[in-house]
Structures are given as C-alpha cells and as structure tokens.
Amino acid sequence: MxxxxxxxxxxxxxxxxxxxxxxxxxxxxxxxxxxxxxxxxxxxxxxxxxxxxxxxxxxxxxxxxxxxxxxxxxxxxxxxxxxxxxxxxxxxxxxxxxxxxxxxxxxxxxxxxxxxxxxxxxxxxxxxxxxxxxxxxxxxxxxxxxxxxxxxxxxxxxxxxxxxxxxxxxxxxxxxxxxxxxxxxxxxxxxxxxxxxxxxxxxxGGGVAEALARTATALREDTDTLDAMAEEFLAGAGAGLQPATLAPLPPALRRRVIRGWLLAGGATGLTDKQIRAVDALVIAWRGQGGVAVGSAHPGQRLFAGRRKGVLMLYREPV
Known part of the structure; x- marks a missing residue:
C-alpha cells in the first residue's frame, strides 16, 4: 500500500x-x-x-x-x-x-x-x-x-x-x-x-531531533508529577513557609514548593539562582538577609526572607 x-x-x-x-x-x-x-x-x-x-x-x-x-x-x-x-x-x-x-x-x-x-x-x-x-x-x-x-x-x-x-x-x-x-x-x-x-x-548518526523530543516528553512527565506534589504541599502551608517542615523534603520537591510559593506571592521572572538562594534560607540558615526576586508590582521590590523562624515575603519601594 x-x-x-x-x-x-x-x-x-x-x-x-x-x-x-x-x-x-x-x-x-x-x-x-x-x-x-x-x-x-x-x-x-x-x-x-x-x-x-x-x-x-x-x-x-x-x-x-x-x-x-x-x-x-x-x-x-x-x-x-x-x-x-x-x-x-x-x-x-x-x-x-x-x-x-x-x-x-x-x-x-x-x-x-x-x-x-x-x-x-x-x-x-x-x-x-x-x-x-x-x-x-x-x-x-x-x-x-x-x-x-x-x-x-x-x-x-x-x-x-x-x-x-x-x-x-x-x-x-x-x-x-x-x-x-x-x-x-x-x-x-x-x-x-x-x-x-x-x-x-x-x-x-541521525535521529537526534526525535531523541531530543523524547527527552522533553520524559522530563515533562517527571516535572508534572513533582509540580503536583508541590501544589499539594502548598495547599496546606498558609501565608508563610515553615523551614522545619520544608527542610526534610527532597531538594527537587522543596525547590518546587519554594518556586510555587514565590509565584503565588507575586514574583516574576524567577531564576534558578534566586530559587536556590531562597532554599538556602531553609537549609543553610546563618542569619542572612532577604533574597530579592522580580516583582509583578511596578515601583516595588519583592524579597523573600526568614523572620522569626518563618519564610515570609515583603516589599520595599524601589
């Protein structure tokens, strides 16, 4: 045929x-x-x-x-x-x-x-x-x-x-x-x-485009699963995140929770470096200051910081 x-x-x-x-x-x-x-x-x-x-x-x-x-x-x-x-x-x-x-x-x-x-x-x-x-x-x-x-x-x-x-x-x-x-x-x-x-x-030897597309599919399936787990965790987290609760999570899941929390709080244009810096407030706390992230609100800077043992978001004027 x-x-x-x-x-x-x-x-x-x-x-x-x-x-x-x-x-x-x-x-x-x-x-x-x-x-x-x-x-x-x-x-x-x-x-x-x-x-x-x-x-x-x-x-x-x-x-x-x-x-x-x-x-x-x-x-x-x-x-x-x-x-x-x-x-x-x-x-x-x-x-x-x-x-x-x-x-x-x-x-x-x-x-x-x-x-x-x-x-x-x-x-x-x-x-x-x-x-x-x-x-x-x-x-x-x-x-x-x-x-x-x-x-x-x-x-x-x-x-x-x-x-x-x-x-x-x-x-x-x-x-x-x-x-x-x-x-x-x-x-x-x-x-x-x-x-x-x-x-x-x-x-x-050929087949590279197809192999890259298959890689994308496999990673997307894994990412969707981890994102769903992060959303479930965030649903019960409230306004602030408790480092004591976050710290035991696997790193890939913990950083997705942090990313989702930042986006829900008005962060934009997040980079891996910023997410890891916020993650350090959880797993490598030494009294460091807040982490600046992109803000959806013109004229304001958005920060993630650790205050009284809780991760909180706060804004400052530019």
Whole structure:
C-alpha cells in the first residue's frame, strides 16, 4: 500500500490530536505567520473544524504588511472561515526574539475570542527548544520543552517533522513565506537550526531531533508529577513557609514548593539562582538577609526572607 501523502498525514495527526485531547469546541483559531508550518496547519485544520486564522504583523521587517496580506489570502484560499490581521508594537525587553514572542502571544490572547488556538510548532522546533534549555542550564523545566496542550494553546504538530509541512504546502500548491530570520545567524535559534542540529545529526548518526523530543516528553512527565506534589504541599502551608517542615523534603520537591510559593506571592521572572538562594534560607540558615526576586508590582521590590523562624515575603519601594 502506498504511503499517504503529506496532507493526509497531517490531517491524520490533527484528527488524532483532537481525539486524544478532547478538543470538542465547535471552532478554533490557528496562529498563521504565512510560513510553511502554520500554512499547512491552517489548511488541514480548516478541513476538521471551522477555523479562524490569526495573523500577527510584528512590523519588524520591511514589507511585513505585504507578508500579512499574502497570508490572509492563503488562509481564505485553504478554507478558513475568517481571518484577523493584528499589528503589534514589539518592545525590547529580553531581546528581539523574546520581545516579539511576548507581543505575539498577547495579541493572540486578545483576539482568540475565548476559543482554542492551534500553534504550528513541529518536532524540529521542540528539539531546538530542548537544546536552548540545555545551553542555558535552566533546569528540567526548560529542557522539558513545549507542552502539546497548555490551554488555550494547542500544538498538534509536535510529533511531526518540519519536512512534512513543507511537503504538504507543495502538494497544495501553496507558496509559503520564508522568514529570513530563520536563517539569520544573528539569532541563536537560527544557528541551532542551520548549524548545530545538522552537525549533531551527522556526528551521532541521525535521529537526534526525535531523541531530543523524547527527552522533553520524559522530563515533562517527571516535572508534572513533582509540580503536583508541590501544589499539594502548598495547599496546606498558609501565608508563610515553615523551614522545619520544608527542610526534610527532597531538594527537587522543596525547590518546587519554594518556586510555587514565590509565584503565588507575586514574583516574576524567577531564576534558578534566586530559587536556590531562597532554599538556602531553609537549609543553610546563618542569619542572612532577604533574597530579592522580580516583582509583578511596578515601583516595588519583592524579597523573600526568614523572620522569626518563618519564610515570609515583603516589599520595599524601589
């Protein structure tokens, strides 16, 4: 029997994803950049449920409005019932890639109208994400990569190679936009894509992207289990944390409890270094001062400190 074509394989992947994750909404959105991954996903998704394409124009490149307009025409041609083009202003915090991502997700959240949003991240994107996490040394949570389901975001193509979406566009006669940022060596992810992963595939004899994606899945399962245990512990902890109760916990669990407690108290942008410094207030107490962490409240600094034998959060003006 002949192997199904690329479009049929993508449709099967999306249909299976819908069944596995109980996506029973009567409509959904697809985040569409105009590139081959999102264009192929939009084309397939439109055959499964009424689909609205959400196109975010970041305005970062000359001709971005024309790219968005072309994506709009493609979306209507493949059967999307509606299209929204959203122009955003991209800030500078965290660097250009992070700032663009923040602006994009904010715009998608505002435009989705309460329905799920399908994102076209592929297995190749997952492998790149795992490598970025490894390089930053940011722990299992980062190496665990992207979640297939993180409502309202859904990623039905995380098990699909990028080559399949390109092939699907070819079958459909669609000329997808090729983002020059994807091959620009000034961007870390672009160099991972064009230099590092091909080298690893060559040196290790292939299968590296799939192996990295499997690693992400295994770590995500472990992380979810530990996070659930930490949430259960926090549910009975109250406003302050008792070091005497925290100290006997396994380190991985204890630091997750601390992380959850900090986030619930208004901390943002937590780093592993900060969490470990707060952990030292529990297991290496020598009378040290509070640990500064990022605060969600403008004009205030947030600290975690140990007072009268209890971990407490307190704020000071900037």
């Amino acid at each position: 002949d192997r199904p074509g690329a479009v049929a394989q993508l449709r099967a992947a999306v249909t299976r994803f819908v069944g596995d994750h109980d996506l029973r909404d009567d409509r959904w959105c697809v985040a569409l950049s105009g590139g081959p991954d999102s264009l192929a996903l939009a084309a397939v998704a439109a055959t499964v449920l009424p689909t609205t394409a959400l196109i975010v124009d970041h305005g970062l490149q000359p001709g971005s409005a024309a790219v968005a307009a072309a994506a709009r025409e493609h979306a209507l041609a493949v059967g999307c019932v509606a299209v929204q083009v959203i122009r955003v202003q991209v800030g500078a915090e965290g660097g250009p890639e992070a700032a663009a991502r923040t602006a994009r997700y904010r715009a998608l959240e505002q435009a989705r109208g309460g329905v799920p949003v399908l994102l076209a991240h592929t297995l190749d994107d997952q492998a790149e994400t795992v490598l970025l996490g490894l390089g930053r040394g940011s722990g299992a949570r980062s190496i665990a990569g992207m979640r297939p389901v993180d409502p309202p975001w859904y990623r039905p193509l995380l098990g699909v190679r990028r080559a399949l979406t390109h092939a699907a566009c070819g079958e459909l006669g669609l000329t997808a936009w090729q983002d020059p940022h994807n091959t620009d060596p000034r961007y870390t992810r672009a160099r991972l894509r064009t230099e590092v992963l091909p080298l690893l595939e060559d040196v290790l």
